[in-house]
Amino acid sequence: MAAQFGKNLNFILHPSAVVSYEIDQMVCTMQHKEIEMSNQIESIFARLPGLFVARSDLRTRSEKARATLLLEAGEDRVRLRIADGAVTVLPANGPMDGWDIALRADSGAWYDHWQAIPAPDAFDIFGMVRRGRMRIEGDFTPLMRHLQLIKDILALPRAAA
């Protein structure tokens, strides 16, 4: 792999090797950015309970709600439980970590969803499905029963941006 040689050796390499090295560097940078973004998304998921607690209107609306979501950002996944007027982030890697419905998107889609004014393809979870940026799978009943509440909770990082 060209990137193993280090930058100072570029001058003795064949031009195609230099190009190969540069492409590897770009890929590494992109992978690094993806990892960074992935970490950011995970930390944003982790902030949802705190953002929720600060919103008395959401606390009131969630008093009778009960749903467990699987939130997936690329390879990373957490569960978000809404129950008894509280929101909790739970791990999702255990063999019996159940959930009602999964929202699967890549990190970039979540990142775009949380922009202060999201683009048309990132504003709404169903719109993201329609635009091929998210998959929603599982038992739709809890989602549809509490649809606006869930949309509002998932959009909380937007207001905090």
Next chain:
Amino acid sequence: MTAQFDPITGRYLRLSLNGRSHRLYVEEAGQGVPLLCLHTAGADGRQYRDLMLDEAVTSRFRVIAFDMPWHGKSSPPEGWQSEEYRLSTQGYVGMILDVCAALDLDRPVVLGCSIGGRIVLQLAADHPDRFRGLIGAQGAAWQDAWYDTDWLHRPDVHGGEVCAALISGLIAPGGPEADRYETLWHYMQGGPGVFKGDLWFYRVDGDLRDTITRIDTTRCPLWLMAGEYDFSCRPEDMQATADAIPGCNAVRMERLGHFPMSENYGQFARSLIPILDQIEGSAPAAQGAVAERN
């Protein structure tokens, strides 16, 4: 007198639709060329309130909006309790023509949104000479479904809440908050199964892809409009329909979604008023009528 009233008049119109007695709630404002406004599925004529308060329009147009039966202040017909509401293409067209006749509207302009934006295509195909201009906001001959309408009416999900929550993502961000939330309130107030019944036209009976081949825009000008945040009737859905109709005008609207007239009228007016200007400019008889009244 200290009471402040909007310059909008609301009345109940008695008429027969498809052989059944109805009492339709009709609001209007302004004078001039009749402009009949058709609300979206599951909502009512309140969506056009800001249009009715725009003097740039009401100084030249008689703006009229009616609540379809089962919507807003227009109750269902007698016997509704033992039937399932379904809006059909034929019933929708008949209703519009009957309202125009009952109000004695002379070649009105029709502005419809969503299902109203779809039905103007049927009017353009079958009744072009009865209208001065047709404007379909969020209008396309067809678009693919993005959810199962069974969710709109079932005993284990609150109908008003789910209707509003589903369409909330079709409203563009950044518009006036009060208007965005009032648009949702209209949906929360719909009767059980009414939104779903309207969508029977939108999803089942009203595939107008063949119908639009009959449209002759030289007999009646046609505009289609679409907000960029609408993922139900997407701008590309509207554009595909417009491209298939020779002479059809297509307007893509920024910072708007599926409910341009109610979610952010000021932004909508930037696109709508130039269209109304064109229609008014090509209607010398109507201009004369306005001048006579003045």
